[in-house]
Amino acid sequence: GAVVSQHPSRVICKSGTSVKIECRSLDFQATTMFWYRQFPKQSLMLMATSNEGSKATYEQGVEKDKFLINHASLTLSTLTVTSAHPEDSSFYICSARDRGQVYGYTFGSGTRLTVV
Amino acid sequence: RKEVEQDPGPFNVPEGATVAFNCTYSNSASQSFFWYRQDCRKEPKLLMSVYSSGNEDGRFTAQLNRASQYISLLIRDSKLSDSATYLCVVAGGGSQGNLIFGKGTKLSVKP
Numbered sequence: 297g298a299v300v301s302q303h304p305s306r307v308i309c310k311s312g313t314s315v316k317i318e319c320r321s322l323d324f325q326a327t328t329m330f331w332y333r334q335f336p337k338q339s340l341m342l343m344a345t346s347n348e349g350s351k352a353t354y355e356q357g358v359e360k361d362k363f364l365i366n367h368a369s370l371t372l373s374t375l376t377v378t379s380a381h382p383e384d385s386s387f388y389i390c391s392a393r394d395r396g397q398v399y400g401y402t403f404g405s406g407t408r409l410t411v412v
Numbered sequence: 413r414k415e416v417e418q419d420p421g422p423f424n425v426p427e428g429a430t431v432a433f434n435c436t437y438s439n440s441a442s443q444s445f446f447w448y449r450q451d452c453r454k455e456p457k458l459l460m461s462v463y464s465s466g467n468e469d470g471r472f473t474a475q476l477n478r479a480s481q482y483i484s485l486l487i488r489d490s491k492l493s494d495s496a497t498y499l500c501v502v503a504g505g506g507s508q509g510n511l512i513f514g515k516g517t518k519l520s521v522k523p
Contacts, residue, residue: 330510339416339499339515340456389455391511401511403455 302404317375317407319390326392329373334387380411416514435483435500448499
């Protein structure tokens with residue numbers, strides 16, 4: 297079946313640095329990529345939606361200048377957390393939707409970010 | 413009111429028990445409904461879609477009541493491996509068709 301490869305699975309970084317998270321769709325074209333964040337004991341919260349070749353749409357309260365999303369190709373989307381702070385520590389996960397599939401979602405395996 | 417609400421649990425049950433999870437959603441325009449399973453520190457995995465007519469997959473039965481905006485999941489003859497967090501998920505209310513997740517109900521099946 298469809299697979300989304302997400303890297304890194306775990307990252308620890310110093311406060312003030314930037315971290316890039318990659319999601320690659322294998323064997324299908326991810327026309328839409330959803331980026332979620334999950335804090336401990338909380339639900340997955342949508343951060344932004346990106347369509348290939350277009351600017352991402354951010355949810356209310358999510359800073360677009362802090363969380364940079366690039367979706368330049370149909371198989372790769374990246375999320376860069378810029379100037380990370382400890383409160384950005386969370387589980388970040390992408391979900392890709394194939395062209396023509398309205399509700400067919402494939403999740404990446406997630407990235408656990410810890411900012412120290 | 414939260415978009416998708418679930419009883420957070422935890423539900424602690426013995427092996428072989430039947431357990432039911434409930435969920436309500438606020439957006440009447442929602443079109444698709446799912447139950448996902450999430451193991452600790454892992455990505456969510458689709459358990460089953462939920463249809464108005466009700467659907468069953470082995471020991472799992474899902475029901476949808478659109479009038480009440482209520483979704484349920486029944487697990488029969490629970491196994492140790494069923495221990496996880498069960499997420500009620502709704503789609504279709506937004507322009508992009510994104511999924512909206514409940515906080516999840518934690519299930520712990522004991523020997």
